Amino acid sequence: xxxxxxxxxxxxxVLTTRYPAVHEQMPEGFRGKPVLDAxxxxxxxxxxxxxxxxxxxxxxxxQVAYNDDGGGSFGEWQLTLDYARCIACGLCVTACPTGALxxxxxxxxxxxHREDLRVVNMFEVPTMxxxxxxxxxxxxxxx
Amino acid sequence: MEDPLDEATREAAARLNERVQRLFGHSLHIxxxxxxxxxxxxxxIKLLLNPYYDVQxxxxxxxxxxxxxxxLLVTGPVTRAMExxxxxxxxxxxxxxxxxxxxxCACSGGIFGASAFARAGVAEVLPVDVFIPGCPxxxxxxxxxxxxxLGRAEQRVHGRVQRVRxxxxxxxxxxxxxxxxxxxRG
Amino acid sequence: MIDLVxxxxxxxxxxxxxxxxxVRLLQDEIAVSxxxxxxxxxxxxxxxxxxxxxxxxxxxxxxxxxxxxxxxLLFALDEEQTxxxxxxxxxxxTPTFPSLVDELPACGWYEREIWEELGITPLEHPLLRPLRxxxxxxxxxxxxxxxxxxxxxxxxxxxxxxxxxPAPAGIVNYPLGPVRSGIVESGxxxxxxxGEEIVDMxxxxxxxxxxxxxxxxxxxxxxxxxVAERISGASAFAHSLALCQALESLAEVEILPRTLYLRTLLAxxxxxxxxxxxxxxxxxxxxxxxxxxxxxxxxxxVLRLNATISxxxxxxxxxxxxxxxxxxxxQGQQAIRELTVALRRDLETLSRLLLASxxxxxxxxxxGILSPQDARLYGAVGPIGRASGVDRDLRRDHPYAxxxxxxxxxxxxxxxxxxxxxRVRLEETTQSLAIxxxxxxxxxxxxxxxxxxxxxxxxxxxxxxxxARGECVHWILAGQDGTLQRYRVxxxxxxNWQAFSLAIPGHNILTDFPVIEQSFGLxxxxxxx
Numbered sequence: 001x002x003x004x005x006x007x008x009x010x011x012x013x014v015l016t017t018r019y020p021a022v023h024e025q026m027p028e029g030f031r032g033k034p035v036l037d038a039x040x041x042x043x044x045x046x047x048x049x050x051x052x053x054x055x056x057x058x059x060x061x062x063q064v065a066y067n068d069d070g071g072g073s074f075g076e077w078q079l080t081l082d083y084a085r086c087i088a089c090g091l092c093v094t095a096c097p098t099g100a101l102x103x104x105x106x107x108x109x110x111x112x113h114r115e116d117l118r119v120v121n122m123f124e125v126p127t128m129x130x131x132x133x134x135x136x137x138x139x140x141x142x143x
Numbered sequence: 144m145e146d147p148l149d150e151a152t153r154e155a156a157a158r159l160n161e162r163v164q165r166l167f168g169h170s171l172h173i174x175x176x177x178x179x180x181x182x183x184x185x186x187x188i189k190l191l192l193n194p195y196y197d198v199q200x201x202x203x204x205x206x207x208x209x210x211x212x213x214x215l216l217v218t219g220p221v222t223r224a225m226e227x228x229x230x231x232x233x234x235x236x237x238x239x240x241x242x243x244x245x246x247x248c249a250c251s252g253g254i255f256g257a258s259a260f261a262r263a264g265v266a267e268v269l270p271v272d273v274f275i276p277g278c279p280x281x282x283x284x285x286x287x288x289x290x291x292x293l294g295r296a297e298q299r300v301h302g303r304v305q306r307v308r309x310x311x312x313x314x315x316x317x318x319x320x321x322x323x324x325x326x327x328r329g
Numbered sequence: 330m331i332d333l334v335x336x337x338x339x340x341x342x343x344x345x346x347x348x349x350x351x352v353r354l355l356q357d358e359i360a361v362s363x364x365x366x367x368x369x370x371x372x373x374x375x376x377x378x379x380x381x382x383x384x385x386x387x388x389x390x391x392x393x394x395x396x397x398x399x400x401x402l403l404f405a406l407d408e409e410q411t412x413x414x415x416x417x418x419x420x421x422x423t424p425t426f427p428s429l430v431d432e433l434p435a436c437g438w439y440e441r442e443i444w445e446e447l448g449i450t451p452l453e454h455p456l457l458r459p460l461r462x463x464x465x466x467x468x469x470x471x472x473x474x475x476x477x478x479x480x481x482x483x484x485x486x487x488x489x490x491x492x493x494x495p496a497p498a499g500i501v502n503y504p505l506g507p508v509r510s511g512i513v514e515s516g517x518x519x520x521x522x523x524g525e526e527i528v529d530m531x532x533x534x535x536x537x538x539x540x541x542x543x544x545x546x547x548x549x550x551x552x553x554x555x556v557a558e559r560i561s562g563a564s565a566f567a568h569s570l571a572l573c574q575a576l577e578s579l580a581e582v583e584i585l586p587r588t589l590y591l592r593t594l595l596a597x598x599x600x601x602x603x604x605x606x607x608x609x610x611x612x613x614x615x616x617x618x619x620x621x622x623x624x625x626x627x628x629x630x631v632l633r634l635n636a637t638i639s640x641x642x643x644x645x646x647x648x649x650x651x652x653x654x655x656x657x658x659x660q661g662q663q664a665i666r667e668l669t670v671a672l673r674r675d676l677e678t679l680s681r682l683l684l685a686s687x688x689x690x691x692x693x694x695x696x697g698i699l700s701p702q703d704a705r706l707y708g709a710v711g712p713i714g715r716a717s718g719v720d721r722d723l724r725r726d727h728p729y730a731x732x733x734x735x736x737x738x739x740x741x742x743x744x745x746x747x748x749x750x751x752r753v754r755l756e757e758t759t760q761s762l763a764i765x766x767x768x769x770x771x772x773x774x775x776x777x778x779x780x781x782x783x784x785x786x787x788x789x790x791x792x793x794x795x796x797a798r799g800e801c802v803h804w805i806l807a808g809q810d811g812t813l814q815r816y817r818v819x820x821x822x823x824x825n826w827q828a829f830s831l832a833i834p835g836h837n838i839l840t841d842f843p844v845i846e847q848s849f850g851l852x853x854x855x856x857x858x
Contacts, residue, residue, distance in 0.1 A: 183562025
């Protein structure tokens, strides 16, 4: 019986991947990580479609005031994509009205520092700050 | 977590870390702890030992005793009940030791963290050396992350602050050079 | 189909004709409201006269109606393809009900859960102590009371641990876990051994309790499947299917034919990789390493196929309320066909070799016997139940998706040992391949998704699916704002864990334990959720 298993094993041959010596390609459509093309993004103009559908709050939208003490009336919009929170569900890609978000099949996602997983898009468009309640938008998750 | 070390000590620690990574580079023993995952991450980690991925060819092994382990691989957001067992497992590991957070839950709490029931990831409990995102991270993602922890692979994601200029409006009217001016953070 | 008038009459008379009893028929569900003092009689009648099978017991708090507590019991009338759902109004000030544990041993865990999460007391429960909540959870904080927010901070209290009574002379307590050997989920067992023989076992689970039911409350409907998928990742499709079906039932939406067939196909793919991985894990426990590698290879191939057709190795993101999120192309169907042809051929060889390998088979035969009586009493479901004579399967008994149109067998055995559990799953693997073949042959055309309207407030619905580990039953109650007010999940593993401790004592030695554990193949995440 042992011999039968050995024969079965040998007949199966070598299937081992040569990664990392050789880069492996994921199948088409594989959900790896989403990427934002900030040029197409309208989050500084009132769009928060992606933030609304992001359950782990990987996408967060907030206004950053020009004055550090928060007393000023001007600031910039900031859209953060945090890959440490992202579950690659793809709902943001579907929700985005301009196609600014797209899913890539990138799978080499690891990082040494938490900050390395955050991509912050600052929209250099001075805007009037909304009242305090409107300033931060995430999907209800404590910051 | 507060850093009690001074500059000189930190530098020495960094050099030691480098040496440690060279030491581990040849053979690594991993102790896995499930701190409240949904079990998809466990399934992917187990598959590392199947003939397709065969991490043992890279000198990476799994061990049952934390006292024999070099690296603690943690899945799950760290539920209330697993916080203490997780700490005890880490405490039982001899130095030098690494901690790797596997999956969105372990990296940040994922869809579950920071609640009445669980923490927002392993970093709230232990010092994490490598974060491996994904839900779940595929075996190739895990291999890349483990090799990164060993200093045998390059990190490919980099946090940055991108400044998006208004002259993309100009782009629309084909006036001047538009586009993003990226300001990479160090 | 059951005669509703007859049912009402018999149930009423069993509880005493003067009792107030309202009965509504919703799709496949008979909903019965009754007062708390009629509960025992009703349960007794259901079990003995109607041969109903206990499925779930849970509580609900409605502060909108001035703090009313409801007790819900769910039974299955498998022969009639119907569910019976009892709802009992409890006293506002001191919500209690008579414990059903004597009548229904399977209720034990459910009653402890309702006590710790809502403060509803089951009177004369033999061992009332916390179940899911962590040892440092403070007394008097009830997470399922309306108004308790999933994300609120609950400060740590002095931890309280359950102490086993000391072992008698000659018996050793052998604690394992929650951090256990291997790449396994966290959970604690205490084995009691007399020499080599295991005389008893105590299980301590719920280290992985993440509050899934609370997480779903108040979420936009389109995000709910993301939560359901992560109850137990290896049953992601089954759980999200049960949830989506509940939502569709609630919104009274008709699902498109192509959706039904695709859902069947994907559910069977999930069953396939689970059963193949199960055989690999069992071979690891018995040390049959080549066999383990062979089955692991097949699991990997199925996961890669999943990634090709759905973008995700575990089929996350496929079920959406109203259908499936993407179609399976001709190319995808061809890839599925190729895999099933190759797997069917190889499975014949692998099964034959496996069952003929005495080093493997000897460790399974007569090991970890779960008797048919125990399996029935403690509510064992899925392949574990079917290996011990509980011949029930939602795909046949309460058909959903396209299962009513497909020909397939449900294997069932009586021996209840580890070998029976292996053989049932091997046969189910073959049956899954047959189901996939038929689905691909008959796949209707058309779109794969409809939009569902906003959820009608105050309405509730059941959704169910047979995962690789057994029946998963979900219940949802829509709140006033179109989100869920209450989400109840009864995964298969929650039911099966109670049966597990009964399979351990009885001529099993210490080294049998890993084999028995792997032969059950249960999910800690599912049970703990």
